[in-house]
Amino acid sequence: MMTRLGRAPWPLLVVALALLVPAVGSRFYTFLANDVLIWALFATSLNLLVGYTGLVSFGHAAYFGIGAYTTGILMKKLAVPFVLAFPAAGIFAGLAALVFGFFCVRLTRIYFAMLTLAFAQIVWAICFKWNEVTGGEQGMPEIPYPALDWMDRLPWVGDLRTSDHFYLLTVLLVALCLWALRRIVGSPFGRILTTIRENPERAEFIGVNVRRYELIAFVVAGAFAGLAGGLFGIFNRGVFPDFAYWTKSSEVLIMTLLGGMGTFYGPPLGALALILLNQQIVSYTEYWPFVLGTILVVLLFVFPGGLAGAAGIVSRRLARALRA
Amino acid sequence: MLEVHNVRKAFDGFQAVAGVTLGVARGQIAAIIGPNGAGKTTFFNLVTGHLRPDAGTVVLNGRDITGLAPHDVCRLGMGRSFQRTNIFPKLTVFENVQAAFISHRGRGLSFFARVEGLYRDETYAVLESVGLGDKAGEVSGFLSHGNQKQLELGIALASEPDLLLLDEPTAGMSATETRETIRLIERITRERGLTLLFTEHDMEVVFSIAQRISVLHQGRLIAEGTPSEVRNDPEVRRVYLGERRR
Amino acid sequence: MLRVLNFAHGTFYMLGAYTTYQFVQWVGGGPGLFWLAALGGALAVAALGGLVERLLFRHLYGKEELYQLLFTYALVLILSDAAKMLWGTQQKSVSRPPELSGAFTLFGATIPSYNLLIILLGPAIALGFWLTLQRTRVGRFIRAAALDRETLGALGVDVDALYTWIFMLASFLGGLGGALISPMRAITPGMDTEIIVEAFVVVVIGGLGSFWGTFFGALIYGQVLSFGILFFPRFSIFAVFALMAAVLMVRPWGLLGRPLQ
Numbered sequence: 001m002m003t004r005l006g007r008a009p010w011p012l013l014v015v016a017l018a019l020l021v022p023a024v025g026s027r028f029y030t031f032l033a034n035d036v037l038i039w040a041l042f043a044t045s046l047n048l049l050v051g052y053t054g055l056v057s058f059g060h061a062a063y064f065g066i067g068a069y070t071t072g073i074l075m076k077k078l079a080v081p082f083v084l085a086f087p088a089a090g091i092f093a094g095l096a097a098l099v100f101g102f103f104c105v106r107l108t109r110i111y112f113a114m115l116t117l118a119f120a121q122i123v124w125a126i127c128f129k130w131n132e133v134t135g136g137e138q139g140m141p142e143i144p145y146p147a148l149d150w151m152d153r154l155p156w157v158g159d160l161r162t163s164d165h166f167y168l169l170t171v172l173l174v175a176l177c178l179w180a181l182r183r184i185v186g187s188p189f190g191r192i193l194t195t196i197r198e199n200p201e202r203a204e205f206i207g208v209n210v211r212r213y214e215l216i217a218f219v220v221a222g223a224f225a226g227l228a229g230g231l232f233g234i235f236n237r238g239v240f241p242d243f244a245y246w247t248k249s250s251e252v253l254i255m256t257l258l259g260g261m262g263t264f265y266g267p268p269l270g271a272l273a274l275i276l277l278n279q280q281i282v283s284y285t286e287y288w289p290f291v292l293g294t295i296l297v298v299l300l301f302v303f304p305g306g307l308a309g310a311a312g313i314v315s316r317r318l319a320r321a322l323r324a
Numbered sequence: 325m326l327e328v329h330n331v332r333k334a335f336d337g338f339q340a341v342a343g344v345t346l347g348v349a350r351g352q353i354a355a356i357i358g359p360n361g362a363g364k365t366t367f368f369n370l371v372t373g374h375l376r377p378d379a380g381t382v383v384l385n386g387r388d389i390t391g392l393a394p395h396d397v398c399r400l401g402m403g404r405s406f407q408r409t410n411i412f413p414k415l416t417v418f419e420n421v422q423a424a425f426i427s428h429r430g431r432g433l434s435f436f437a438r439v440e441g442l443y444r445d446e447t448y449a450v451l452e453s454v455g456l457g458d459k460a461g462e463v464s465g466f467l468s469h470g471n472q473k474q475l476e477l478g479i480a481l482a483s484e485p486d487l488l489l490l491d492e493p494t495a496g497m498s499a500t501e502t503r504e505t506i507r508l509i510e511r512i513t514r515e516r517g518l519t520l521l522f523t524e525h526d527m528e529v530v531f532s533i534a535q536r537i538s539v540l541h542q543g544r545l546i547a548e549g550t551p552s553e554v555r556n557d558p559e560v561r562r563v564y565l566g567e568r569r570r
Numbered sequence: 571m572l573r574v575l576n577f578a579h580g581t582f583y584m585l586g587a588y589t590t591y592q593f594v595q596w597v598g599g600g601p602g603l604f605w606l607a608a609l610g611g612a613l614a615v616a617a618l619g620g621l622v623e624r625l626l627f628r629h630l631y632g633k634e635e636l637y638q639l640l641f642t643y644a645l646v647l648i649l650s651d652a653a654k655m656l657w658g659t660q661q662k663s664v665s666r667p668p669e670l671s672g673a674f675t676l677f678g679a680t681i682p683s684y685n686l687l688i689i690l691l692g693p694a695i696a697l698g699f700w701l702t703l704q705r706t707r708v709g710r711f712i713r714a715a716a717l718d719r720e721t722l723g724a725l726g727v728d729v730d731a732l733y734t735w736i737f738m739l740a741s742f743l744g745g746l747g748g749a750l751i752s753p754m755r756a757i758t759p760g761m762d763t764e765i766i767v768e769a770f771v772v773v774v775i776g777g778l779g780s781f782w783g784t785f786f787g788a789l790i791y792g793q794v795l796s797f798g799i800l801f802f803p804r805f806s807i808f809a810v811f812a813l814m815a816a817v818l819m820v821r822p823w824g825l826l827g828r829p830l831q
Contacts, residue, residue, distance in 0.1 A: 050636070056636045056639070058639070103815070103818075103819045106819070107818065111818060113636075113639065114818055115815060115818040115819070118771075118811055118814040118815040118818060119815055121811040121814075122811045122812055122815060125811055183435070183436045184435050184436070186438060186439055186440075187434055187435050187436055187437050187438065187439055188426045188431045188432055188433075188434050188437055188439050188442060189432055189433055189434060189435050190439065191419065191422070191423050191426055191439045192423060192426060192427060192432040194412070194414075194415060194419075194423075195412050195415070195423045195427075198412035198413060198414055198415060199410060199411065199412050199413070201374075201410065202406075202410045202411065202412065202479070203412075203427075204374075204393070204394040204395050204398070205372065205374075205394050205395075205398055205403075205404050205410075205480075205483075206398060206423060206424040206427045206428065206479060206482070206483055207395045207398035207399045207424075207427045207428050207483055208395055208427045208432065209393070209395045209396075210395070213432065216433075250640075250643050253640065254640070257640065287651045287654070287655065289647040289648075289650065289651045290647065290648055290651035290652065290655075292644075292647050293643075293644040293645065293646070293647030293648035293649075293651070294644075294648060296640060296641070296643070296644035296647070297626070297641065297644045297648070300630070300637050300640060300641050300644070301626070301629065304637070
């Protein structure tokens with residue numbers, strides 16, 4: 001039975017389910033689902049570094065922020081259409097990751113984390129202070145929605161709100177990005193990344209140019225974080241400097257950890273769990289950080305494998321119980 | 325095949341390798357012996373590019389490889405195993421060896437191909453030859469110590485080297501395991517026409533298979549020659565057996 | 571020192587300010603009592619630090635830095651919310667100790683005498699700390715622990731207890747910093763996140779685990795920040811982080827630190 005469940009086309013089902021949200025759920029749920037999707041992509045891009053390559057980046061928000069500002073500036077100030085502004089987010093974020101990553105991969109462990117943090121703070125400082133381009137501290141409100149007139153002509157979808165149209169677009173784009181990431185993780189390149197995570201010294205001796213691979217992983221992760229950021233700026237109806245602040249970096253790291261590093265579907269799950277939980281808890285208490293901190297401590301001490309790890313343990317126990 | 329000329333390496337003023345010159349001919353089985361701290365592992369690290377020598381040159385197949393990074397050295401046909409077991413513990417046995425094939429055959433930068441079946445036959449062939457054919461699906465970190473050593477050898481072979489450097493391939497093994505491993509190494513070397521350079525502390529092992537032995541002591545080469553020459557070398561006897569100079 | 575990156579240090583600093591405030595509330599602001607309150611605040615923070623180390627943090631020593639880093643971040647979240655619960659979100663302030671409420675005039679600038687004292691006290695505490703590290707038995711152990719945990723254990727030192735003490739000492743100093751700063755600025759729940767990154771910058775520039783390096787780093791940080799403000803008013807924070815990045819790129823172990831291996 002387990003194997004039959006495993007063989008179902010889960011990803012497609014999830015996408016279909018996600019597409020149905022605006023039709024079934026309220027405006028609020030669509031909003032929530034949109035938030036989850038974007039963070040799922042962001043967390044998955046980080047997972048490529050932390051979970052697959054073993055590089056702990058503490059400044060991944062930098063690329064998210066760069067992507068958000070790229071799309072935002074292009075669409076709002078230069079009236080560039082979304083079809084160009086969106087990929088541009090990935091390209092600019094990827095380029096930034098190439099420059100920063102060039103220096104970061106020269107360092108190991110703590111120092112790597114510190115340098116990614118330092119670069120992220122530089123990005124934040126630029127966004128915060130460069131009023132002419134980024135709007136400075138006030139950010140850049142009112143990023144326009146992409147032109148989605150063509151959706152009006154589609155059956156069922158046509159009557160929905162603009163925000164719902166954007167949501168549908170997000171579903172498709174995030175699904176596309178996750179599919180691409182999934183392919184990358186399951187490719188020969190992905191395998192080489194795992195050897196670096198497991199044992200960089202040994203990886204060198206099977207002929208892997210560790211630094212170069214790390215840099216490529218850094219760029220790919222940065223580019224996808226940038227795409228997530230590009231979507232988020234539009235979704236959020238504005239781009240603000242705190243997109244690149246270090247607290248954002250740690251938030252996405254917590255999602256990744258919560259879901260389970262190094263498992264592909266863990267981080268999206270973590271994003272889902274964390275955002276839903278936040279939604280629930282905020283209505284009871286204002287002390288969300290306290291709850292988040294406690295979750296984090298429990299995770300670190302009890303479930304270092306995250307939700308995916310815990311699910312693995314549970315399912316193995318179940319299987320054993322069923323067999324017995 | 326391998327010519328090492330007068331390499332030196334010092335750490336904080338301590339001469340770990342103090343000018344060693346050594347050659348290994350194609351097809352030869354050569355061993356480096358010496359007491360603990362003689363500089364064997366450092367010497368290996370210098371040859372494989374893990375450390376950069378302070379002076380001296382390393383030439384592989386007529387090409388100067390001094391100071392090249394390990395991944396370049398590996399690509400030029402040198403495979404290596406480590407004294408302390410050095411594998412990719414969370415990957416399966418199959419994946420360990422497969423990764424080495426991917427890297428060696430330059431497929432590491434294909435981003436969208438599927439990895440599962442890649443180099444399947446080659447990988448199984450290597451696993452069979454090191455005696456791990458039935459363990460392909462197991463997570464390598466859970467293997468026994470002896471199996472992990474075999475796997476290391478498998479990873480090294482997957483880089484399809486001409487020259488294999490093994491650093492204490494039988495470290496931590498029981499007497500039986502040691503004998504089996506040595507037989508395995510000998511067979512593989514012969515079958516694949518490899519050149520072998522290894523270090524070893526077990527003298528019996530060394531004298532049973534090596535054609536040429538170099539003796540390191542305190543970072544210097546104190547003797548070199550066939551097993552019988554080395555066995556009868558007074559300097560070697562002094563170092564090893566603690567015989568006093570008469 | 572222990573090669574542990576501690577995000578929570580800023581939180582300890584904040585808690586030091588809050589506990590001092592609390593003690594001042596209890597004992598009143600009479601002469602000499604502020605110092606008592608500050609000491610009490612710092613000791614309370616030290617106790618908390620020791621408790622956290624003993625109960626939780628020590629289980630993470632063998633694990634990856636990621637876990638340690640995230641754990642200290644969790645502490646930031648928990649403790650600063652706890653502070654909010656206890657003391658509310660209102661700003662709190664502590665008045666300067668009465669014996670130092672006056673001001674000096676130096677080179678035409680008016681400096682409150684409390685600030686002057688802090689300027690003098692900072693280096694004095696630093697010097698005292700350094701002497702402790704250099705000259706005493708405990709100090710030698712601490713420096714050794716930073717280098718090699720196992721060997722020290724083999725020499726018969728109770729490493730576990732030592733780590734707890736070090737953690738407490740570090741918390742004490744962090745708390746003391748907060749306690750001493752409390753009369754000079756408002757105590758708010760957000761004061762921890764502000765200082766964390768600053769403290770990081772200082773430590774990285776000076777060198778992780780290097781004592782004088784950190785001190786030197788603080789000086790440089792202050793200089794870059796103030797000169798930055800003078801010349802490029804808008805890019806002073808930028809300059810600070812750029813400096814941090816530059817130091818990491820060229821000498822990851824900091825200006826005065828020593829490379830690890």
